[in-house]
Amino acid sequence: MEQFEFGAAVRQLREGTSPESVGLPVGGRRVRGLRREELGDLAGMSADYVRRLEQGRSHPSAGVVNAIARALRAGRADYERLCALAGYAAASGQVPTDLGPGALRLLERFPDTPMFVSDAAMNLIAVNSAFLSLEHWDLTGDRWDWNVAWRTFCDPFNGFRQSAADATDHEAILVARLRGAVLRYSSDRALAELVDEMRTHSSMFDTLWREPRPVSAYESSATFVHPDGEAVTLVGNLLAIPGDDLAALMLTAAPGSADASRLSEMVGSASGPAVVRVGQSGPG
Structure with missing residues (x-):
């Protein structure tokens, strides 16, 4: 259930994010907010993966949750909600410095x-x-x-x-x-x-x-x-x-x-x- 709720939350945030707020052009749009392709480009993932996340068919890693929150410039409350729905604690400790x-x-x-x-x-x-x-x-x-x-x-x-x-x-x-x-x-x-x-x-x-x-x-x-x-x-x-x-x-x-x-x-x-x-x- 949480996987579907996470997907729904991502879609709601995507559709509620204005293109100009993330540095994208506004003209010639037929949909609200950002397209899946645009969110994918901003977050470093494919549009198909964004679709699977929104449909609850894929479980995100903690890195993916962080990438989506960054791409959408989510506020602290929305970020913490995404983390909770995905089953992770919100990153609030020290900046990681390990060279992976x-x-x-x-x-x-x-x-x-x-x-x-x-x-x-x-x-x-x-x-x-x-x-x-x-x-x-x-x-x-x-x-x-x-x-x-x-x-x-x-x-x-x-x-x-x-x-x-x-x-x-x-x-x-x-x-x-x-x-x-x-x-x-x-x-x-x-x-x-x-x-x-x-x-x-x-x-x-x-x-x-x-x-x-x-x-x-x-x-x-x-x-x-x-x-x-x-x-x-x-x-x-x-x-x-x-x-x-x-x-x-x-x-x-x-x-x-x-x-x-x-x-x-x-x-x-x-x-x-x-x-x-x-x-x-x-x-x-």
């Missing part, structure tokens, strides 16, 4: 593509050697040296440049992810301290936290300036790893471009292990 086997395989399988894996609070957990070859991530001695959001809003990199439009998309993504993390891990003190410090140090972050922008796409372009003075422009695509509540960022260059050639040179000169775990004090 799926995330590790992802880093290992793309040795020529700069990638990193971050937790729900946007702390880097691991990077591959191709990412390190960009040599743009300097350490400043701050507590949140390895936090993407902190380094974007409060302590920006010298060798990282974005257009105004790409910066706007990037900032919206980071704020949306942090807001989702606070929803899921309400008792994580380090996460709460991070958000408080960012609101204090960055007026832009504070404004976006109070009035978040819709996320139009989970990608943005940036130029990475190598210490040797040469630059490479790459597009970053954020990939969710729902079961572990992690995310991977993949950086790619336009095929056949000068940036692709330059990136190949950088990656080709990289040395060291294929995957490097990172933390507050640096690689190790």
Whole structure:
């Protein structure tokens, strides 16, 4: 019975979620709320799987419940109800930081593509050697040296440049992810301290936290300036790893471009292990 009730709850939330609230276009719609395909894309699953969930023909994992709640930007009450109907306790403890086997395989399988894996609070957990070859991530001695959001809003990199439009998309993504993390891990003190410090140090972050922008796409372009003075422009695509509540960022260059050639040179000169775990004090 609970499986059917879970499906009904997902359908009710999907149909009651406005497209603009999750960063989707509104025009040309014949149904209320989101389509199953749209929820599937946002949550990292197929439309057929969403259909089976709503019809009570499949039991979700805890990761799937979290992914659906994130995709629909469910409030705390709706999130806890989904968890209860699926038979799980709502995630409210510490942000998980374990590099799961799926995330590790992802880093290992793309040795020529700069990638990193971050937790729900946007702390880097691991990077591959191709990412390190960009040599743009300097350490400043701050507590949140390895936090993407902190380094974007409060302590920006010298060798990282974005257009105004790409910066706007990037900032919206980071704020949306942090807001989702606070929803899921309400008792994580380090996460709460991070958000408080960012609101204090960055007026832009504070404004976006109070009035978040819709996320139009989970990608943005940036130029990475190598210490040797040469630059490479790459597009970053954020990939969710729902079961572990992690995310991977993949950086790619336009095929056949000068940036692709330059990136190949950088990656080709990289040395060291294929995957490097990172933390507050640096690689190790």
